[in-house]
Amino acid sequence: MSELLRCEELTKQYGKTTALNGVTFTLESGKIVGLLGPNGSGKTTLIKILNGLLTPTTGAIYIEGEKPGPSTKAKVAYLPDNVYLNTWMTVEQIVAYFADFYADFSMERAYEMLARLGISPKQKLKTLSKGNKEKVCLILVMSRQAKLYVLDEPIAGVDPAARDYVISTIINNYNPEATVLISTHLISDIEQVLDEVLFIRDGHLLLKKSVEDIRAEEGKSVDELFREVFRW
Amino acid sequence: MRQLDKNRPVCPQICELLCVDIVGGVYDAERRLPAVRELAAGWGVNPNTVQKALDTLEEQGLLYSVRGSGWYVQEDISRAREVLHDLRLEKTREYFAVMESLGLSAEETREFVKEWYYE
Numbered sequence: 001m002s003e004l005l006r007c008e009e010l011t012k013q014y015g016k017t018t019a020l021n022g023v024t025f026t027l028e029s030g031k032i033v034g035l036l037g038p039n040g041s042g043k044t045t046l047i048k049i050l051n052g053l054l055t056p057t058t059g060a061i062y063i064e065g066e067k068p069g070p071s072t073k074a075k076v077a078y079l080p081d082n083v084y085l086n087t088w089m090t091v092e093q094i095v096a097y098f099a100d101f102y103a104d105f106s107m108e109r110a111y112e113m114l115a116r117l118g119i120s121p122k123q124k125l126k127t128l129s130k131g132n133k134e135k136v137c138l139i140l141v142m143s144r145q146a147k148l149y150v151l152d153e154p155i156a157g158v159d160p161a162a163r164d165y166v167i168s169t170i171i172n173n174y175n176p177e178a179t180v181l182i183s184t185h186l187i188s189d190i191e192q193v194l195d196e197v198l199f200i201r202d203g204h205l206l207l208k209k210s211v212e213d214i215r216a217e218e219g220k221s222v223d224e225l226f227r228e229v230f231r232w
Numbered sequence: 233m234r235q236l237d238k239n240r241p242v243c244p245q246i247c248e249l250l251c252v253d254i255v256g257g258v259y260d261a262e263r264r265l266p267a268v269r270e271l272a273a274g275w276g277v278n279p280n281t282v283q284k285a286l287d288t289l290e291e292q293g294l295l296y297s298v299r300g301s302g303w304y305v306q307e308d309i310s311r312a313r314e315v316l317h318d319l320r321l322e323k324t325r326e327y328f329a330v331m332e333s334l335g336l337s338a339e340e341t342r343e344f345v346k347e348w349y350y351e
Contacts, residue, residue: 192275195280220239222238
């Protein structure tokens, strides 16, 4: 397993507010990693830097040795934390749009997942419920053959049954070349599929650890450990 | 989806489940296991963890892998029976130890289980 992502002393300041403070870590390929932290801890800032939507104040981030830019965007499939699609389009149109845009996009996979989740390709996005819109966004991301999947709160808005489907989609999509980085606070739903977790608080990386080690050494679930570490 | 204990490492739990299925003859016909990803999705766990469990069972002589084809159960399952037996012994010992700490001797625990079972 090779190094896929490297953060070096990453710091991001918004005016006087420090959102990320000297975050350093590496991720290998072939892992499913949870990015966990309370609201406002810096998860989304980290993800946005990773996708080139923000630039770090100091420090750097490398994806397969490259700084975020057009060539890394071809390798990173990103699910933002809000719906960003043109809502006047139909599901079918959006799928075609993505297939045009990304060389690694599989239409077949997209239609298969849409069918499984019972979403009609003819429907306009604006007629879909919030949860179904989120499912469409996730399907678009997971239909790519990317090196790194970055999912910002992928299961927050969907019902528990669809949540199980989302999780099994992530597992079925598993590929030893690719890594999935999932930011969430719904830890207990997802912890069994994670290899590693990153805990962040107030812009600091508190912990990076294998979840099997957490269970073996602490004798507790990631959810419990999280509640302990981030107790008010 | 069988529920796993979230407070215990997943890998040994997967080993236990596979061991039971092997002895139970679940993979009888061609003795071939489903793909790692399928197993992982079935239990809702990480594929790397399933892979680790399969490697462990290979080391213990329960399974063997064929390059490009997948995982197979050893024809002779006596090793699997032994491993499962050891697991059961371990759990039983743990249980008796817990009951002892709750004030029951081994003999009393036996009676207790019997009574509970036939109730």
